[in-house]
Amino acid sequence: MPKRIVIIGGGAGGTITANLLARNLYRQLVSGHVVINMITDKAEHVYQPGFLYVVFDKVRPDEIVRKQKDLLDQHINLFVDPAVKIDKENKIVRTQSGKEFPYDYLVIATGSRIVPEDIPGLKEGGHWFYDMEGAKKLRQALKDFSGGRIAITVGVPHKCPVAPLEMTFMLYDYFKQKEMLDKVELFYTYPINRLHSLEPVANWAVPEFEKKGIKSETFFNMEEIDAEKKVVRSMEGSELNYDLLIAVPPHKGAPVVAESGLGKDGWIATDKKTLHNEGSDNVYVVGDTTNLPISKAGSTAHFESHIVAERLSSEITEGYSETLYDGKVICFVETSFDEATYIWFNYKTPPTPAPPSKMVHWMKLGYNRLYWLSAKGIL
Amino acid sequence: MSVAVDSTIDARGSACPGPTMELIKAMKSSAVGTVVEVLSSDKMTTVDGAAWLKKVGQELVETSDKGGYWSIIAKKIK
Numbered sequence: 047m048p049k050r051i052v053i054i055g056g057g058a059g060g061t062i063t064a065n066l067l068a069r070n071l072y073r074q075l076v077s078g079h080v081v082i083n084m085i086t087d088k089a090e091h092v093y094q095p096g097f098l099y100v101v102f103d104k105v106r107p108d109e110i111v112r113k114q115k116d117l118l119d120q121h122i123n124l125f126v127d128p129a130v131k132i133d134k135e136n137k138i139v140r141t142q143s144g145k146e147f148p149y150d151y152l153v154i155a156t157g158s159r160i161v162p163e164d165i166p167g168l169k170e171g172g173h174w175f176y177d178m179e180g181a182k183k184l185r186q187a188l189k190d191f192s193g194g195r196i197a198i199t200v201g202v203p204h205k206c207p208v209a210p211l212e213m214t215f216m217l218y219d220y221f222k223q224k225e226m227l228d229k230v231e232l233f234y235t236y237p238i239n240r241l242h243s244l245e246p247v248a249n250w251a252v253p254e255f256e257k258k259g260i261k262s263e264t265f266f267n268m269e270e271i272d273a274e275k276k277v278v279r280s281m282e283g284s285e286l287n288y289d290l291l292i293a294v295p296p297h298k299g300a301p302v303v304a305e306s307g308l309g310k311d312g313w314i315a316t317d318k319k320t321l322h323n324e325g326s327d328n329v330y331v332v333g334d335t336t337n338l339p340i341s342k343a344g345s346t347a348h349f350e351s352h353i354v355a356e357r358l359s360s361e362i363t364e365g366y367s368e369t370l371y372d373g374k375v376i377c378f379v380e381t382s383f384d385e386a387t388y389i390w391f392n393y394k395t396p397p398t399p400a401p402p403s404k405m406v407h408w409m410k411l412g413y414n415r416l417y418w419l420s421a422k423g424i425l
Numbered sequence: 426m427s428v429a430v431d432s433t434i435d436a437r438g439s440a441c442p443g444p445t446m447e448l449i450k451a452m453k454s455s456a457v458g459t460v461v462e463v464l465s466s467d468k469m470t471t472v473d474g475a476a477w478l479k480k481v482g483q484e485l486v487e488t489s490d491k492g493g494y495w496s497i498i499a500k501k502i503k
Contacts, residue, residue, distance in 0.1 A: 203450045207441050239473050243443040265480055267449060282480045296453075311454055318435075339439035339447050373438060393438035 048081045049074075049362055052139050052149035054129045054302070056086030056114045058094075058421065059333030059347035060155035065423030066355035068119035071362060075121040080362060083147055084118065085139060087128035091117055093417050095344060097181040098212055098380070101188065102220055105414070107178055117421050129156070132306040134326060151328050151358055154314060155351075156300035158205055158334035158342055164296050165201060171273025172291040175213065176205075187290060188220065193229030194289025199268045199278055201296030202237050205334055205342035208389075210234070210294050211242055211251060212380040217292075218258050219383040232258075233286065235266035235278075244389065244397050247379070254381070268293065297342070299335055313337040318393070319370040321354050330354045341375050348420060349374045355423075378410040386410050428486055428498055431455075433462040436470075437494050444470040445477065448497065452483060455501050460486060462498045471497045 051067060053060045064084050074080035096110030115124050127141040132154070139147040160176045162168040173187055174180040196217060200210050214234050221230045234241070234255070240248035241255065241262060255262055267281040271291065278286045299312015308314050308323070315324040316336035323329040332354050333347030340346055353371040360367035373393030379402075380386045386407035389397035400406070419425035434451055436444035444465035451461040463470065471488035474497040478485045486498040 202446060202453060203442065237449055238443070238445045239476060243441045243446055265477055267453075267481075282477075339434060339436040339442070339444070341441045375441070391440045396440050 048079050049150045050148060051080065051082045051151045051153070051358065052147050053082065053084045053153040053155060054086075054132070054139060055153075055155035055157055055300075055333075055335070056084060056088060056091060056124075057155060057157045057333065057347070058344040059157070059335075059351050060084060060086065060153065061091060061114070061117055061421045062348055062351035062423055063153055063155060063332055063355050064122050065117075065119050065421070066351060067358060068121050069423055070355060070359035072121070074362065082122045083125065083149075084122055085125045085127060085129050085141060085147060086114060087126070089114055089126045091421065092178065093414070094176075095206065095417075096414060097175045097178065098209060098216070099414070100178070100181040101175050101185050101213075102216055102383075103185065104383075107182065110414075111178075112418060112421075117418065119423075129302045130305070132302060132308060134306075134308075134329065137328075149328075151330070151361075153330045153332060153354060153358070154303070154308075154323070154335055155332040155347070156303055156312070156335050158297040158299055158312070160295040161298045162293070162295035164298075165268050165271060165293075167271030167273050168268070168293055168295060171271040171276065172199075172293040172295075174293050174295050175209075176295065184292065188217075191230075191290055193226065195231045195233055195287065196290045196292060197278060197286050197288035198232070198234045199266065199286075199291065199293045200235065200237055201268055201294055203342065204294045204297050206377075207243055207341055207343070208247070208377050208379045210236070211247070213292060214260060215254070215258075215381050216383060218260065223383075227259075232260045233288070234260055234262045235280075235286065236262070236264050237267045239264045244391075244399075246397060246399050247389065250399060297334075303335065309337060318373070320357065321350055321371055330358065340373055341377070343375065343377060344417075345377055346375050349376075378406065378413065380407065380410065382407075428460060430462045430498060431459045433464065435464045437464050437466045439465075443467075444497075445473045448474045448499065449477065452478075452481075452499060452501055457501050457503060460498060460500045462496055464491070465495050465497070466493075468495050471495050474499070
């Protein structure tokens with residue numbers, strides 16, 4: 047009887063984990079001692095950080111999409127059939143088509159999704175760039191924008207915490223290139239009492255905002271949008287008028303998680319070091335799906351994937367694993383159309399952003415192309 | 426002071442999104458009456474968290490120094 051590994055989710059975390067496992071367990075896969083089944087709800091894989099560039103016509107939408115089957119090692123069985131029930135007691139995953147996938151080891155990488163419907167009025171009155179449709183709509187809205195206030199708002203929780211700042215700085219350059227800065231006011235808001243969660247990033251952003259004339263309000267959490275009057279009301283009691291609203295909608299996890307009783311709002315209780323689902327030594331959680339208080343980002347999923355693949359491979363071949371996750375995250379931060387910085391941090395080391403440079407921006411543009419090698423478990 | 430806490434978020438070592446954001450997330454997703462505790466390695470979480478709770482009219486139950494880390498407990502009252 048082969049060891050059966052089931053991976054739910056074909057985003058960055060699930061795909062990298064699957065490909066690393068296929069490489070580590072090549073002999074066992076070929077000999078039939080291990081089987082890897084990936085269950086996902088989408089036949090296409092999207093490089094989500096690319097949405098930011100789609101908005102500004104820096105990449106075409108089809109440049110950030112690949113067929114999922116083309117990214118997977120040939121020894122991985124792919125099923126595009128959404129998981130609808132995770133039955134941990136009987137070690138079975140059930141899918142929408144009625145198939146059952148028994149497992150010895152389970153990796154849950156179901157990710158997160160935007161829920162603009164959780165903020166009354168946001169779907170009617172706001173734009174976002176966290177999915178392809180939203181990015182394309184915002185691209186058009188910016189082309190049509192003749193002037194006025196652009197408000198940037200951030201829901202909680204959300205993934206890619208640097209994206210709102212990147213969007214703001216890139217908007218500045220966009221309108222600078224269009225020679226419209228005298229007609230546009232950028233107004234940035236943030237849920238906590240500084241411009242970004244990371245204090246060094248927030249401290250760096252303050253003079254940048256002053257230099258560029260970007261206005262801001264902190265402790266601002268969207269409560270509702272009046273799409274007709276074009277007003278955002280915050281939980282803190284303030285009102286912000288806008289001509290164009292760009293929001294990062296709040297996020298939730300996949301419905302299958304909550305419906306299987308594995309975690310409120312789709313986030314699964316996860317051990318911060320082993321990445322086990324708490325209380326289950328044969329179930330791992332990767333990426334946005336964890337309830338860990340760290341950034342929901344592709345980078346986090348990437349580094350966690352390496353830990354889970356290493357642990358699972360070692361458990362199967364050696365009977366034990368001692369590899370632990372240290373909370374490592376690395377994020378590029380675009381600070382304009384032609385400069386960027388980056389931050390890295392872990393559970394014990396806070397980030398120290400380097401001064402923005404053209405070189406880091408070029409590295410980011412390079413990584414946008416190299417991502418496909420990461421997804422394949424090569425980079 | 427001993428308080429019955431419904432859920433504790435261990436945000437020690439969390440640089441991003443950080444403990445204050447974890448407090449906001451927990452308060453937003455909890456039912457009225459829920460008592461939430463956030464643990465943080467950063468003392469400022471007790472100051473920032475308390476300021477936010479006051480701004481949104483939620484109850485700050487207590488903050489405490491746990492010896493090397495800090496705790497903030499809040500109750501969702503509306």
